[in-house]
Every structure is written in C-alpha cells, then in structure tokens.
Amino acid sequence: MLDSALLPCPWHMSLWTALADQSQHAHAYLFAGLPGVGKRRFASAFSAFLLCTDPQRGMACERCRSCLLRKAGTHPDSLFIAPEEEGKAIRVDAIRQLGDFIAQTAQQGGRKVVILHPAEAMNLNAANALLKSLEEPNRDTFLLLVSDQPSRLLATIRSRCRVQTLNTPVLTEALGWLAQELSDLSPEQHAALLLMAGGAPLRAVGLHQMDALTLRKLVVDGIKELLKNQCSASQLAERWNNVPLELLVDWFCSLTLDLLKLKTGAEECVANNDMDKVLGYMAQRLDVRLLMDWQAWLFDHRGKILGKANLNRVLFVESLLIQWKQLAERR
Ligand SMILES: [Zn+2]
Known part of the structure; x- marks a missing residue:
C-alpha cells in the first residue's frame, strides 16, 4: 500500500x-x-502531486477526481511495487507487470506513476527488465525508485535516473520533530534513539516501537557483565533472545567503528557513549589488524542477516560474544 501522507x-x-x-x-x-529519513513518504507525496490534475501551491489538491481515487487507494494509474514478503527479492514478474502498466493508456487520461521500493531488492532479471522500461520512457509515465542502498543497483539503472539524495535533518530539527512524535519520552530518550538511528527521525520512531532503548540497555549491561566474567557467552545469548539480530549486529558494527576511531586518534566515542569506558579500555590494548579481521567477520555476517540467510541464531551470538571477549582481553 502507498503511504497516505501527502x-x-x-x-x-x-x-x-x-x-x-x-x-x-x-x-x-x-x-x-x-x-528512516523519509524517502518513501517523499515518493508518495511526489506521486500524489504528479497524479493530481489541479495542484495547489505545489501540492496535490486533495479534491480533484484523481486525488480522491488515490486517497481511496483505487487510482488505476498508480502502481506500487515491493517484494511480496519483506526482505525478499523483487522478481521479474513484478517488473513485467510494470511494463504492462506503462504500455497501457492512462485510464484517467493524465499521468501514470510507479513507485518501486526498495529498488535494491530487485534481482538481476528484474533489474534487466526494468532497464528496458527506463530505456524507452513513456511521455506521461514517471518511475520513482526508492533505495537505502543505491550502490547495490546496476550502474546502468542509476545513470538513467535523476538521483535525489534525501538528507537527514539537522540535530535540533530532528529532536524538535521527535519531541512532537514521541511526546511521552524525555529529551534524553529522543537523543538516544536518534543517535541509534544515525540521525534518521522516522527510523528513531521505528526503533522506539521495537522498544530499542530497553533492548539496548540489556545488551550494554550484558557486555559489561561478560567482560567482568559475571556471565558466560551462552547465558548472554539466551538472555538476548528477544533482541532482533539486525539490531544486535548493527550495534556491534557501530561499537567496532567507534573502536577503530578511538584507535586511530579520536578522543571519544561518537555513537556509543553508553559504552565509552569499555571501548576506551579496549582501544588502548587492541591491535588494529585484529580489529580489521573482526570487522570483516562482522560485516560478512551482517550481510547474511540482512539477506535473510539461514543462520543458527544461538551459535552466531555465542561466536560473536566469544570473539568480542577475546578482543577485549587481548594484551
Ligand atoms: Zn488533486
């Protein structure tokens, strides 16, 4: 479904x-x-604007027939393409459907708009099929591709699109917006969520919905206990059973990045101030080469997790913790 936000x-x-x-x-x-920076919302609003037959002050009017159809979710000249299941590929059948949609005449007599999200989910066959559509543009048809990872798209696709980077807001604006959206949280919680989200406010809201602050405390406390030998890797792996692997692996990537920064001269942690003592202590002892090896292992597994590969969760978390502990104990 399209976002209703205009x-x-x-x-x-x-x-x-x-x-x-x-x-x-x-x-x-x-x-x-x-x-979580607002790309999909932007694409939805832009689609609404392009379909509207009577835009007012640079926005869809919300009153014309086209706007009413779109609001009802029944606009025949609007198509949204996404993977059938989250995390899965967009397959060539979906892009063939797009080809048919482009070939037909607009039923409302105006423009046709396709949103494709997330574009990097297209498999190679799908991407090649899309190239054909991009090579033969239809005058009144607009393709809006949305992507977190544009580097994963074929260069030939990127070069046929007008690339618009949607930036994160400045800190004060992001915090102000979060204060409105999550008014039951404290300014410190807004700041912690935003930091975790890499500055992307909608992602910060999503993290709050996952109860990420509670999960984060569970993880940070656990790492500290592990390093003090107050619990074992397998006990922690069990205790963290509810922490989504995507989140866990992202946090360890971020911890590792902060370690590398500390190791190469940074004075304090950038993204993990709840772990600054531990990281500072580790950075003093660590060998950069070992850290790079560890990072390579972590990135490799992150790729598998994001690609929904079958991974034995317990074995992965235990292995992660054992390696982390070895890094911390290195002299
Ligand atoms: Zn309108």
Missing part, C-alpha cells in the same frame, strides 16, 4: 519545492538516503 517530511521541504517548481519532470527519479 506531505514530505518538514526537513525535505526545500528539496520538494525545487522539484515541484520544475516545469518538466524527469521520467525516472531515484530517491536515495538512510533508512
């Missing part, structure tokens, strides 16, 4: 105005940026 996030308004003001739009856009 407005882009407030921090994307200047980009919006610049795009909406143009007399001619590109046939294919690639909206790129961090997860």
Whole structure:
C-alpha cells in the first residue's frame, strides 16, 4: 500500500519545492538516503502531486477526481511495487507487470506513476527488465525508485535516473520533530534513539516501537557483565533472545567503528557513549589488524542477516560474544 501522507517530511521541504517548481519532470527519479529519513513518504507525496490534475501551491489538491481515487487507494494509474514478503527479492514478474502498466493508456487520461521500493531488492532479471522500461520512457509515465542502498543497483539503472539524495535533518530539527512524535519520552530518550538511528527521525520512531532503548540497555549491561566474567557467552545469548539480530549486529558494527576511531586518534566515542569506558579500555590494548579481521567477520555476517540467510541464531551470538571477549582481553 502507498503511504497516505501527502506531505514530505518538514526537513525535505526545500528539496520538494525545487522539484515541484520544475516545469518538466524527469521520467525516472531515484530517491536515495538512510533508512528512516523519509524517502518513501517523499515518493508518495511526489506521486500524489504528479497524479493530481489541479495542484495547489505545489501540492496535490486533495479534491480533484484523481486525488480522491488515490486517497481511496483505487487510482488505476498508480502502481506500487515491493517484494511480496519483506526482505525478499523483487522478481521479474513484478517488473513485467510494470511494463504492462506503462504500455497501457492512462485510464484517467493524465499521468501514470510507479513507485518501486526498495529498488535494491530487485534481482538481476528484474533489474534487466526494468532497464528496458527506463530505456524507452513513456511521455506521461514517471518511475520513482526508492533505495537505502543505491550502490547495490546496476550502474546502468542509476545513470538513467535523476538521483535525489534525501538528507537527514539537522540535530535540533530532528529532536524538535521527535519531541512532537514521541511526546511521552524525555529529551534524553529522543537523543538516544536518534543517535541509534544515525540521525534518521522516522527510523528513531521505528526503533522506539521495537522498544530499542530497553533492548539496548540489556545488551550494554550484558557486555559489561561478560567482560567482568559475571556471565558466560551462552547465558548472554539466551538472555538476548528477544533482541532482533539486525539490531544486535548493527550495534556491534557501530561499537567496532567507534573502536577503530578511538584507535586511530579520536578522543571519544561518537555513537556509543553508553559504552565509552569499555571501548576506551579496549582501544588502548587492541591491535588494529585484529580489529580489521573482526570487522570483516562482522560485516560478512551482517550481510547474511540482512539477506535473510539461514543462520543458527544461538551459535552466531555465542561466536560473536566469544570473539568480542577475546578482543577485549587481548594484551
Ligand atoms: Zn488533486
């Protein structure tokens, strides 16, 4: 389903105005940026704007027939393509459907818009099929590709799209927005969530919905106990049973990045101030080469986890913790 939000996030308004003001739009856009920065919302709003037959002050009017159909989710000239299941590939059948959609005449007599999200989920066959559509643009059809990882797209696809990077807001704006969205949380909690989200506010809200602050404390406390020999790797692996692996592996990647920064001259942690003592202690002892090996192992497993590979969860977490402990105990 398309997002119903008609407005882009407030921090994307200047980009919006610049795009909406143009007399001619590109046939294919690639909206790129961090997860949770507001790309999909931007693409939905832009789709609504392109389909509207009577835009008002650079926005969809919400009153014309086209807007009413879109709001009801029944606009025949709007297509949303996503994987059938989250985390799975977008397959060539879906792109063939896109080809048919482009070939047919607009039923409302105006424009047709396709949103493809997340674009990097296309498998190679799908990507090659999409290239054909991009090579033969149809005058009134617009393709909006949305991607967290545009580097994973074929270069030939990227080069046929107008790439628009959607940036994170400045810190004060992001915190102000979070204060409204998550008004039951404290400013410290907003800041902690935002840091965890890499500055992307919608991701911060998603993390809150996963109860990430509680999970984070569980993980940080556990790591400290492990290093003090107050619990074993297998006990921790069990205790962390509810922590999503994506989150866990991201946190360890971030801890490792902070370690590398400390090791190469940074004075304090950037992203993990709840672990600064532990990391400072580890950085003094660590060999950079070992750290790079560990990082390579971690990235490899992160790739597997994000790619939904079959992974024995307990074995993975135990192995991760044993290696982490070895790094910390290295002299
Ligand atoms: Zn309208």
